[in-house]
Amino acid sequence: MTGPALELIHARVEIAGRAVLDDISLAVAPGEVLGVLGANGAGKTTLIRAALGLAHLAGGEARLAGRPVRGLGEIERASLAGYLPQERRVGWNMPAWRIAALGAVHRPPAQAHRIALEALTGVGMAALAERGVLDMSGGERGRVLLARLIATGAPLLVADEPAAGLDPDAQFKIMELLGARAAAGAAVLVTLHDLTLAARSCHRLAILAAGRLVALGPPAEAIGRDILALAFNLDGGLIDTPAGPVLAAKPWRHP
Amino acid sequence: MRAPVLTLVLFVALALAMGLGETSLSAHQYVQAFADPASAPAEILWTIRAPRAVAAAVVGAALGLAGAVMQGLLRNPLADPGVLGVSAMAALGAAATIALGLTLPGAVELAALAGALMAGALVVFLAIRLREPDALILFGVALSALGGALTALIFNLSPSLVTTSEVLHWLMGSVANRDWGDIAAGLAPMALGAGLTVYAARGLRMLTLGEETAALSGLPMARLRAAAVAGAALLTGAAVAMAGVIGFVGLAAPHLVRGGVSDDPARTLAPSALAGAILLVLADLAARMIPTSEELKLGVVTALFGAPLFALVAWRASRSWRT
Numbered sequence: 164m165t166g167p168a169l170e171l172i173h174a175r176v177e178i179a180g181r182a183v184l185d186d187i188s189l190a191v192a193p194g195e196v197l198g199v200l201g202a203n204g205a206g207k208t209t210l211i212r213a214a215l216g217l218a219h220l221a222g223g224e225a226r227l228a229g230r231p232v233r234g235l236g237e238i239e240r241a242s243l244a245g246y247l248p249q250e251r252r253v254g255w256n257m258p259a260w261r262i263a264a265l266g267a268v269h270r271p272p273a274q275a276h277r278i279a280l281e282a283l284t285g286v287g288m289a290a291l292a293e294r295g296v297l298d299m300s301g302g303e304r305g306r307v308l309l310a311r312l313i314a315t316g317a318p319l320l321v322a323d324e325p326a327a328g329l330d331p332d333a334q335f336k337i338m339e340l341l342g343a344r345a346a347a348g349a350a351v352l353v354t355l356h357d358l359t360l361a362a363r364s365c366h367r368l369a370i371l372a373a374g375r376l377v378a379l380g381p382p383a384e385a386i387g388r389d390i391l392a393l394a395f396n397l398d399g400g401l402i403d404t405p406a407g408p409v410l411a412a413k414p415w416r417h418p
Numbered sequence: 419m420r421a422p423v424l425t426l427v428l429f430v431a432l433a434l435a436m437g438l439g440e441t442s443l444s445a446h447q448y449v450q451a452f453a454d455p456a457s458a459p460a461e462i463l464w465t466i467r468a469p470r471a472v473a474a475a476v477v478g479a480a481l482g483l484a485g486a487v488m489q490g491l492l493r494n495p496l497a498d499p500g501v502l503g504v505s506a507m508a509a510l511g512a513a514a515t516i517a518l519g520l521t522l523p524g525a526v527e528l529a530a531l532a533g534a535l536m537a538g539a540l541v542v543f544l545a546i547r548l549r550e551p552d553a554l555i556l557f558g559v560a561l562s563a564l565g566g567a568l569t570a571l572i573f574n575l576s577p578s579l580v581t582t583s584e585v586l587h588w589l590m591g592s593v594a595n596r597d598w599g600d601i602a603a604g605l606a607p608m609a610l611g612a613g614l615t616v617y618a619a620r621g622l623r624m625l626t627l628g629e630e631t632a633a634l635s636g637l638p639m640a641r642l643r644a645a646a647v648a649g650a651a652l653l654t655g656a657a658v659a660m661a662g663v664i665g666f667v668g669l670a671a672p673h674l675v676r677g678g679v680s681d682d683p684a685r686t687l688a689p690s691a692l693a694g695a696i697l698l699v700l701a702d703l704a705a706r707m708i709p710t711s712e713e714l715k716l717g718v719v720t721a722l723f724g725a726p727l728f729a730l731v732a733w734r735a736s737r738s739w740r741t
Contacts, residue, residue, distance in 0.1 A: 215634060217630065217633060217634070237636055237637065237638050237639070238636045240634065240636070241634055241635055241636025242636065244634065245634070246630070246631065246634040247631075248628065248630040248631055250628050250630060252628060253626060253627060253628075254493035254625065254626040254627075254628070254683075255493070255626050255676075255681040255682070255683060256680075256681040257626060257680055257681050257682055258680050261680070261682060262626070262627070265623065265624055265626070265627060265635070268620065268624065268635055268636065268637065269636060295680070295681065308627070311627070311631075
């Protein structure tokens, strides 16, 4: 695949007549991790849902692998994109491997089982493959759900807040894992809250403020002083350290 | 518990239901019942006890399966055929037919099935549009209340005490005096309903992860959800047509078996049907054997035994309800 795995072209989403996402244009290419950042309510999840055809577009277009998402059948869409929603509630206490195997639902059971165990190994949960997901901590369950996303083997992986609620090292590991999928040729779209984590683990960042795209580019460019003030109400910037960039900022005070 | 064990238990329960009764038979008479189809013991065994026990098993299986489907679909361990209003509308159909004095054979049964299917069609229509299971449950509660209110209205306006008592008897649920013809008539819609739930099973499993994940899983969720609701409606309607309103079986059966299949909603279906059958055969045996001046109604027995048992099961199962 040569073209972008996902494109939004002047996308606009309205809720009750009010634009919650306006004039968004961006693309995610195979091999790259694009992070979507923004304050609470800026429209990160809506952007993802619009791109996957789950939110109705009031204007513009969303495309997966160059094809309008609205015209895709269920199986086609699933073959083009895997999705990990922010909602981490699991209905029943099924074993981790059965949950992960739901990512490979169109494969024969034996193959789905093998793919599920591989994916669980990838997220460091192989030892708990037989444990019920409701008998786990929230962070462990999050990793099992990420394993399900990876088990889809889709060329585009979309994860809404994959690092939320995880230990600091687990956050880096999750992003390394998604980075490895990108290195293997997948396109990855994630939303994140941690600017330092985003700066270190994403190739490019898209910054949203009040439903509009205010910056799009490599982390050092996207997280500039002006953008930090505009999108996050922060006064500061990224500092390069031996471990990688770190955000140093304080809440903005109007003079 | 798994299917082979449950099947064995069901056969033991059926054998008990056949062996025990008001008239106790000697070993010789059992031999006679098998050897001579025209003998009195054969009459008792094959035209009274057997169809009654089989009717209880079939109705219990339908309700247990419908309960497992509803709980899987709504991701809610408190769901059952009653929750979506299907039972209430089936009961309303039957009550209206009795009150109107339609005495054609099979009219009451057909009206019950029609009531269930109308409620089912309404719920299918909404299930495609309302993705949130909570919304569907609230709608079911409203439909259930409406069905109950309209049935009460029939009592209220009913001209004769005889009609009222007949409707009331019917609402209490029973498999007494069912013959093989009644069972055969109910099997067709039940088989169709069971087929639909088998088709919907993989969708129920995917819904464990929530509506958003299921929507992008590649499964035709709208169709699977509609099949699940239609299947549960057919099963419930046919069960109500055959035996009246019987509560608790659809609620309790899935809980008894869920642990044995590691909570998987798709693999809960078959064991849940078997557990429902066992529960209702034993409940009907209890209804027959408990010496009371007037024979206990099956629906009364399931509620009397079911409610405390269910409270116990719910208490123990509550650890797996965390969200």
